[in-house]
Amino acid sequence: MRSEPASELPVPGTEPYYATERGRAYVGDAREVLAQSTSSSVDLVVTSPPFPLTFRKKKPYSSVGEDEFVDWLLPYAAECRRVLKDTGSLVLDLGGVWNKGAPVRSLYQYKVVIALCEHLGFHFAQDFYWYNPGALPAPAEWVNVRRIRVKSAVNQVFWLSKTEWPKSDNRQVLRPYSRDMLRLIARGYRPKQRPSGHTITAKFGRDRGGAIPPNLLAFGNNDSNSQYLKGCAVADLPVHPARFPRALPEFFVKLCTDPEDTVLDPFAGSNVVGEVAERLERRWVAIELVEDYLAGSRFRFPSQLPTPLVSGPQRHRA
Numbered sequence: 001m002r003s004e005p006a007s008e009l010p011v012p013g014t015e016p017y018y019a020t021e022r023g024r025a026y027v028g029d030a031r032e033v034l035a036q037s038t039s040s041s042v043d044l045v046v047t048s049p050p051f052p053l054t055f056r057k058k059k060p061y062s063s064v065g066e067d068e069f070v071d072w073l074l075p076y077a078a079e080c081r082r083v084l085k086d087t088g089s090l091v092l093d094l095g096g097v098w099n100k101g102a103p104v105r106s107l108y109q110y111k112v113v114i115a116l117c118e119h120l121g122f123h124f125a126q127d128f129y130w131y132n133p134g135a136l137p138a139p140a141e142w143v144n145v146r147r148i149r150v151k152s153a154v155n156q157v158f159w160l161s162k163t164e165w166p167k168s169d170n171r172q173v174l175r176p177y178s179r180d181m182l183r184l185i186a187r188g189y190r191p192k193q194r195p196s197g198h199t200i201t202a203k204f205g206r207d208r209g210g211a212i213p214p215n216l217l218a219f220g221n222n223d224s225n226s227q228y229l230k231g232c233a234v235a236d237l238p239v240h241p242a243r244f245p246r247a248l249p250e251f252f253v254k255l256c257t258d259p260e261d262t263v264l265d266p267f268a269g270s271n272v273v274g275e276v277a278e279r280l281e282r283r284w285v286a287i288e289l290v291e292d293y294l295a296g297s298r299f300r301f302p303s304q305l306p307t308p309l310v311s312g313p314q315r316h317r318a
Contacts, residue, residue: 010041174210231299
């Protein structure tokens with residue numbers, strides 16, 4: 001199926017920072033951009049807002065403290081819910097935060113989910129856990145110095161939906177069978193009752209094309225040689241410091257959308273979500289407050305690359 005023109009994406013009358021065949025990227029505050037967007041026009045929102053940990057440490061991007069985080073996020077989430085179709089979903093990646101000066105964790109992630117459901121009417125479809133095998137041992141004070149905690153290597157990813165029946169199909173994210181399962185399928189399975197009391201029927205031995213994945217998603221995040229990084233270096237643009245791996249949004253784009261559906265990221269950063277959506281033949285909308293980050297995100301798309309890319313450092317602007 002041929003993609004619809006980018007001009008038909010759900011932000012009518014607003015000039016994008018750049019556009020591709022399937023998507024548009026906007027620089028600005030997501031609340032203001034989304035306020036101009038068409039209601040019930042988006043199939044999936046995948047995003048990772050700035051975590052409240054940035055309130056304690058100097059970072060090249062900003063957020064608010066834990067106490068203010070829920071109130072800060074709710075207006076953005078309300079706009080996301082408005083633009084979502086009834087079959088749409090919101091996937092929210094939220095990293096954990098340690099309480100200041102003590103080896104105990106903040107509850108802000110759970111407060112966010114409760115507020116989104118109780119105040120905005122979202123439904124809690126499922127929780128996921130993104131495990132990054134290459135995560136550094138942190139926080140250093142509790143893990144490396146005092147040795148009283150283990151390193152944090154898991155982000156919580158919350159799948160919320162506008163109604164109780166969002167679009168989804170786990171057959172789109174099947175994983176290869178293990179050797180044991182392939183052997184079982186080849187030999188056949190004899191129905192029996194497990195020690196837990198569950199009765200496993202012969203259907204368990206059918207080849208259904210792959211294994212249903214769990215809600216623990218193990219994706220490394222050690223990109224060091226991509227076109228995006230090279231492009232930012234040549235154009236003298238800052239690299240976004242909190243990029244998630246392509247595999248993370250790819251999982252949810254495949255699970256919750258079909259080709260030509262529309263995917264939104266209101267805190268786009270370097271626009272990993274847009275890159276994934278374009279490759280998977282989905283339409284996309286990206287919104288980012290920091291212009292330099294959005295300028296660098298152009299290098300994720302072949303049609304946006306300067307010619308020649310390696311002509312030497314030069315400041316790149318739209």
